[in-house]
Amino acid sequence: MTTNFRTSRAVWLVARREFVTRVRTKAFVIGTVVVLVAIAGYVLFLRFVVDQQSTTTLAATPEVAAVATAVQSSAGAIDRTVEVAPVPDVAAGERLVRDGDADALLTAGTGGDGARLVGKEEVPDDLRGLVDAALRAQALDQQLVRAGADLATVRAAVEQARAETGTLERSDPQRAQRLVLGIAIAALLYGSLVFVGQAVAQGVVEEKASRVVELLLSTLRPWHLLLGKVLGLGAVGLLQMLIIAGTGLAVSTGFGVLGIGGVALGTLAVGLGWYLIGILLYATVYAAVGSLVSRQEEVNSVIAPLTMTIVLAFVVSINLMLANPDSTLVATLSLLPPFAPILMPARIAIGTAPLWQVGASVVLAVLAVVGLTWLAGRIYGTAVLRTGARVKLRDALRAT
Numbered sequence: 001m002t003t004n005f006r007t008s009r010a011v012w013l014v015a016r017r018e019f020v021t022r023v024r025t026k027a028f029v030i031g032t033v034v035v036l037v038a039i040a041g042y043v044l045f046l047r048f049v050v051d052q053q054s055t056t057t058l059a060a061t062p063e064v065a066a067v068a069t070a071v072q073s074s075a076g077a078i079d080r081t082v083e084v085a086p087v088p089d090v091a092a093g094e095r096l097v098r099d100g101d102a103d104a105l106l107t108a109g110t111g112g113d114g115a116r117l118v119g120k121e122e123v124p125d126d127l128r129g130l131v132d133a134a135l136r137a138q139a140l141d142q143q144l145v146r147a148g149a150d151l152a153t154v155r156a157a158v159e160q161a162r163a164e165t166g167t168l169e170r171s172d173p174q175r176a177q178r179l180v181l182g183i184a185i186a187a188l189l190y191g192s193l194v195f196v197g198q199a200v201a202q203g204v205v206e207e208k209a210s211r212v213v214e215l216l217l218s219t220l221r222p223w224h225l226l227l228g229k230v231l232g233l234g235a236v237g238l239l240q241m242l243i244i245a246g247t248g249l250a251v252s253t254g255f256g257v258l259g260i261g262g263v264a265l266g267t268l269a270v271g272l273g274w275y276l277i278g279i280l281l282y283a284t285v286y287a288a289v290g291s292l293v294s295r296q297e298e299v300n301s302v303i304a305p306l307t308m309t310i311v312l313a314f315v316v317s318i319n320l321m322l323a324n325p326d327s328t329l330v331a332t333l334s335l336l337p338p339f340a341p342i343l344m345p346a347r348i349a350i351g352t353a354p355l356w357q358v359g360a361s362v363v364l365a366v367l368a369v370v371g372l373t374w375l376a377g378r379i380y381g382t383a384v385l386r387t388g389a390r391v392k393l394r395d396a397l398r399a400t
Helices: 004-023 024-056 061-079 090-098 124-144 151-160 174-208 214-217 220-256 261-290 296-323 328-333 340-350 357-382 392-400
Strands: 055-060 081-086 104-108 115-119
Touching: 004 220, 024 220, 024 357, 055 090, 055 124, 061 081, 061 124, 081 328, 090 104, 090 115, 115 124, 124 151, 151 296, 174 220, 174 261, 174 296, 174 340, 220 261, 220 357, 261 296, 261 340, 261 357, 296 328, 296 340, 328 340, 340 357
Parallel strands: 055 081, 055 104
Antiparallel strands: 104 115
């Protein structure tokens, strides 16, 4: 018990030192603030884009006011909003369209019959469809009146003439938002893993170059120092991720960009769990690889394969998710440790990951963490005290 207490205390002291030192730096504070401002700006931009895409302004002259009203009423059927801007004449309507204050002008057709739809460079297809439908309904009403039919009876019959619809599986009205949420958590995990991994590697090289590591290892075992460094810097990344994710969630919900706050909170909790697995999976290897060199100029070259692995996992995951999140390839890759910390939380957010696959991916990831941590600890312990020329990985492995 005394040995376990000393081990835990040693790891805690190293982790606390790494956490406090990194959090107090200007780079951490400024970097976090910049990211928060960027997120807030991006959410506002998305809100603006969504509003612009779902709302159409239609200038209408008096003679087609009835048609414009019918278009406005029927727009909700295709999840659009049409705002009618009455204008006294064609010239005034064309001026609004040219100035960008209206998407199109609806006026009487040539010779005073029908209607004419005018756009600046093009007429939106959905707006053209709505206007055509309104004109057909108007023409039908006129023919029915001439034929002496009862309009109310005819309209009721037309409303009832609909096909029955059904689905083989239950539809999810929140599917699109879940997909966006899954991609967002994947991007957040990707950024955090790269940030922490590079910070761990650079920290190892700094201590090795300054000979501080020799003083630390006079009282600590190599794996104590390795684990403490990974946990301390992992906690820094965790804190930053919580701040960024919490702010992004609050702003997105507040401005109506995200309407699934409960799902988002659950996704964030799942993401945090996978973040811890990912940190142990990648950061320990970053530390081991960083211990192979003694100069900061060599860090980027030695950690490049690891960084590219994470980049590849992220790029492949995002593209496959956008193409077909239900595919067998996505499911298979989400089980494999290099992809699991990024891809599995995204699949959970979308709701396409069955419980057995989640459990299998966790088991495989934990086994990979155990194996890589043991191997990284041996490499780190062998290479971290060797200064001067770069230690070849082959030599470090032989020495273990």
